[in-house]
Amino acid sequence: MRRGRQPARGPRTAKTLQPTIGDVARRAGVSRATVSRVLNEYPHVRPQVRTDVQRAIRALRYRPDQVARSLARRETKTLGLVVADITNPFYAETARAIVETARGHGYNVILCNTDNLHRLQEEYVEVLRQRRVDGIIFGSVFLDDPVVEALVEAGYPCVMYNRRLRSGRGNYIVLDNASASHDLTRHLLDLGHRHIGFITGLRDLSTASERLRGYRAALRAAGLPADSRLMRPGAFKAEMAQRAAQELLKLPRRPTAIMAGNDLMALGVMQAAGDLGLRVPEDLAVVGFDDIEIAAHRQIQLTTMAQQKAEMGRMAVVWMLEIIRDPRRYRREPLQQILTPTLVVRRTCGALLRGDKSGDRRATVPRPGRRAGRSGEGKALRVPSSRKEKR
Amino acid sequence: MRRGRQPARGPRTAKTLQPTIGDVARRAGVSRATVSRVLNEYPHVRPQVRTDVQRAIRALRYRPDQVARSLARRETKTLGLVVADITNPFYAETARAIVETARGHGYNVILCNTDNLHRLQEEYVEVLRQRRVDGIIFGSVFLDDPVVEALVEAGYPCVMYNRRLRSGRGNYIVLDNASASHDLTRHLLDLGHRHIGFITGLRDLSTASERLRGYRAALRAAGLPADSRLMRPGAFKAEMAQRAAQELLKLPRRPTAIMAGNDLMALGVMQAAGDLGLRVPEDLAVVGFDDIEIAAHRQIQLTTMAQQKAEMGRMAVVWMLEIIRDPRRYRREPLQQILTPTLVVRRTCGALLRGDKSGDRRATVPRPGRRAGRSGEGKALRVPSSRKEKR
DNA sequence: CTGAAAGCGCTTACAG
DNA sequence: CTGAAAGCGCTTACAG
Structure with missing residues (x-):
């Protein structure tokens, strides 16, 4: 009954209750090709025909099959x-x-x-x-x-x-992870830290390795040794980082600051500090990467290298x-x-300890490096410029 | 050149560099149907044939086209x-x-x-x-x-x-949002709060309306009025909730506790409290729903109704x-x-204020309602049982 | 401007 | 156990 002038398309099984382009064509009294054309907004379709087809589409509640279209169009x-x-x-x-x-x-x-x-x-x-x-x-x-x-x-x-x-x-x-990490380390060095721990992500990731490299470079530039005991893997997870930090903080000479490979791990570090009764930032400075939303929360106030996510x-x-x-x-x-990374200075690095204690948690202070940061009201301004673009 | 015994399938365009089932069939010297059968692990394929086909598949790095399969299989x-x-x-x-x-x-x-x-x-x-x-x-x-x-x-x-x-x-x-909210309100009432604010989600969502209902029911059961000035919309977003909380906290008679429709909003409430110089939980109790991961962080320690996400x-x-x-x-x-909801009592509700101040942030204390909570080490145990199951 | 036909790359009764 | 053929629901040269 359903076969019209179109080539036979076989009977519709129970599973196929959806109307097809053929149904629309039949109802509108045109070919399937024409229906396809109005569907795809081809320029040269007679207005009358277009309207007829659109009417049929609506009447049947026709929904073009994207799977079929994908196959045909590749x-x-x-x-x-x-x-x-x-x-x-x-x-x-x-x-x-x-x-x-x-x-x-x-x-x-x-x-x-x-x-x-x-x-x-x-x-x-x-x-x-x-x-x-x-x-x-x-x-x-x-x-x-x-x-x-x-x-x-x-x-x-x-x-x-x-x-x-x-x-x-x-x-x-x-x-620019290496620079970001370099500058972040430099920031801690400028604050007087000489014993800085680093909790890395997974070895086989560019983020982890580049951030580790920047950290080492900054230490070297400051004439400090890169002590391998201060570097621990944290797998980019809070819990792993918490454990890693606990180990770091139990070292005979414990670090006064810990950089985490991302903010999630920095949160873990803060946990670890608390577990051991250490105050952040008074007893331990903590910094991370990413600037996830919670980093700005007033109970957290994490200093971090922001990414424009x-x-x-x-x-x-x-x-x-x-x-x-x-x-x-x-x-x-x-x-x-x-x-280009943007450093967002908040409370956990300790930079605000001496000066403003008001808890102005989002102030972004000038960075030690060549690129100046920005300060702003409310949401910290992030104005990274691209240093290197290849096209 | 590529056409074999199979019905002609048309030339391959530039875009179609991927081998098809026809290529595999030709190479293995079988029909496309047979290739399809080994692909789909049909039982009755002669072992020799199966091996031949598999070899051809590997040789051509054939990757079955899921789009075509989807169309055929519906x-x-x-x-x-x-x-x-x-x-x-x-x-x-x-x-x-x-x-x-x-x-x-x-x-x-x-x-x-x-x-x-x-x-x-x-x-x-x-x-x-x-x-x-x-x-x-x-x-x-x-x-x-x-x-x-x-x-x-x-x-x-x-x-x-x-x-x-x-x-x-x-x-x-x-x-069970109504019960969850009821019990959470009850928990605050038991802690002595009589003026409890509620920041709701969006009106047209069951979560929001059911949680609001539970809150009202608990107040009513305690013989307290449901003061509409204490209920504000927060759209399930931290920032909205922060603003809503600020308004609540500026009321002539400000609430001593605020329930947020979810944890994200509870974080916003904590921000608002801080903005106004109020301590949580000493000056303001805060609770939420969901038990997102950050809720357990020691700087947050949010009391919340957990969901088994x-x-x-x-x-x-x-x-x-x-x-x-x-x-x-x-x-x-x-x-x-x-x-069934599980109440996770942490610091922000103030329940731990008098007793244990050790910061045992994940203790889950017995709930006021008919269902007892559980306490545990580290991660709080969540043992919700289903109250009602229809199948 | 429109239709007939071939094609997209699979699957699956239907025979044998 | 295997192949020929039809079919899935579209698109798109190709004619006219």
Whole structure:
């Protein structure tokens, strides 16, 4: 009964209750091609026909099948997003920006959480490729990452943010971690600290290794030894960091300051300090990276190197869309940007101890380095400029 | 050149560099149907043939096209996840569990962030339907939600968690918010508070309205008036709540305790208290809902009604898979579960003020209600039992 | 401006 | 156990 002038399309099974383009065509008295044309807003469709088709669409509550469209067009309007841990506010905030920006451009995002496990990374990348996503955004690559390396090699649209490959290949947007860490260490040195602990992330991540490098460089520049007993792994997790900090704080000569590889770990360090009856910052200075929202809370007031999380996420998507448009171009000349860090001085570093004790928790004081920070009311101003941009 | 015994499949365009099932078939000297069979682990394939095919697959680095498979099978192995705000740790933690559980069962998750906007909700649901996702998990429905209501009506696989519809229809798993709020209020009353403020979420959400109801009920039961000046909207956001709290705290007769509709807002209340020079809990008791991770931090120590976030997320997926298997069954008899809340007493409510001041921040004291809480070392034990389960 | 037809890359009765 | 064929629901040259 349902077959019209169209070529037979087979009977509809029980599972297929949704009207198809054929149903619309029949009802509007046109071909499926024409329906497709009005659906896709082709220019040359007779107004009358267009209206008829639209009426039929509405009458049938027709909803075009994106799966079929994806197959025909060979594009899915889907992006993969691979993060290490969505419960880390850094990733949650970037993910939010990514999802929102993608939506604004007609893309959806498949969320993948790897927990920094190579196995899951590999599995997710494989699945995303099978799903023919138009591109993959990595918030979490490993320094040595054959999987991502292969993707880049194959010219698969990829954008990394936060972390990058050791090889330096591919499109990425990252913080200038070495400088950030150098400046943060310098900040502590300027405050008089000479025994500064460092709790790192995982060894195989660019963020961890670059931040460790900046820390060492700053110590060296200050003529201080890089004491390996002061460096402990914290896996970018609060609990791990808490334990690591406890060990550091039980050393015969305990550090007077601890830098954590990210804010989450800095929170863990603060816990550890409390566990041992040490006051922050009077007995121990604590600093981190990321400037997650809670860092600004008045009970926390964490001094930290800020990252422009929303901006990074937005940018990753904008780049991705460009790359999808012309993959070969960006294979030759990858998009790479290194963002200038902004130091946000709050209470935990102790900088405010002597002067203003009012708890003006978001003041951003001038930085020791060549780039001046900014102070502001309420939300601290963050004005990073890009130091190095390759396009 | 590439055409074999198979029906002509047309030339490969530049975009299609990926090998197809036809390429594998040709190489292995079998039909495409046979390749499909070994791909899908059909029982009756001659071992020799199976090996040949597998070899060909490996040689060509063949990756089955999930899009094509989805079209043919009429199932996408994809779930939609609709949350209000992925940067709220409550959603991040549930999302994490959802993504991970789904992955374990061969499903991927499209993340949708609505910001509690009807417009975005509607848009996302429409897109998810066009994408033919196998089901949608809602962490965020509105009390009156024609969009979700229509989905449920149509028998589209849906699971709600955290919030539910006013109509009570559909599958859901939520906290017993009214009891939770009642008990939390009662807890404050038992501590001697008689003037308790309440900062609610958005009006059109079951969480907000049920929690407000519990609060009022507890006041009434204590013979206290429900003073509308003490109730302010906070939109489930820290910043809004901070402002709302400031207003409350400037009232001629200011509240001695403030309940926030969730932990994020409770953090905002603590900020407000600090802004006005009030100490928590000495001058102001503060409590919330959710027990997000930071609530346990020693600088925060927020008393709160815990939710089993990971468990909720896991359960939502497990249910979803069952529903996908037999949608009609659960249309008749929806899966509905109401979880018993667990009160986690920490510092901000002031309960520890007189007795133990050691900062034993996670002790869970017996609750005033009929259900006893539990105390534990380190992580507070949470042992909610289900009061009501319908299947 | 519009339709017929081929194609996207799979799966799955249907035969044999 | 395996292949030929039809089908999933779209899009898009190709004609006219």
